[in-house]
Amino acid sequence: MNDIFQRMEEIEAQLLHAHTEFGSLKFKIKELLEQNQQLLIENEQLRKVLKRENGYAAVETEQRAAAGPSKEATGSTNGVGEGYDNLARLYHEGFHICNVYYGHLRMEGDCLFCLSFLSK
Numbered sequence: 001m002n003d004i005f006q007r008m009e010e011i012e013a014q015l016l017h018a019h020t021e022f023g024s025l026k027f028k029i030k031e032l033l034e035q036n037q038q039l040l041i042e043n044e045q046l047r048k049v050l051k052r053e054n055g056y057a058a059v060e061t062e063q064r065a066a067a068g069p070s071k072e073a074t075g076s077t078n079g080v081g082e083g084y085d086n087l088a089r090l091y092h093e094g095f096h097i098c099n100v101y102y103g104h105l106r107m108e109g110d111c112l113f114c115l116s117f118l119s120k
């Protein structure tokens, strides 16, 4: 009978260890996802700068031709609208866009700071 209890205690210790391990893996994944998102944003911004600096005329012309005249018409309001859309998309992908937790994963559903920011 003692054997069984000893075995159970061993298993309990293993489970505790696995639980701790799992927790740190979860934390690591959260960190990696946040880092990945930040790199994506940075990459996008760098691409924009690169495009502006080097004036990739060919690419620009191609995109303009593909988008047609409708894009030209909305061109003047693009600045604010596009930025807002990007933030809204980021929020719906599960990230904070508020200045309190910006770029971090939203682990507990909606964030009141973000929502008040979106409703502005």
Ligand SMILES: [Zn+2]
Residues within 6 Å of the ligand: 096, 097, 098, 100, 101, 102, 111, 112, 113, 114
């Ligand atoms: Zn937030």
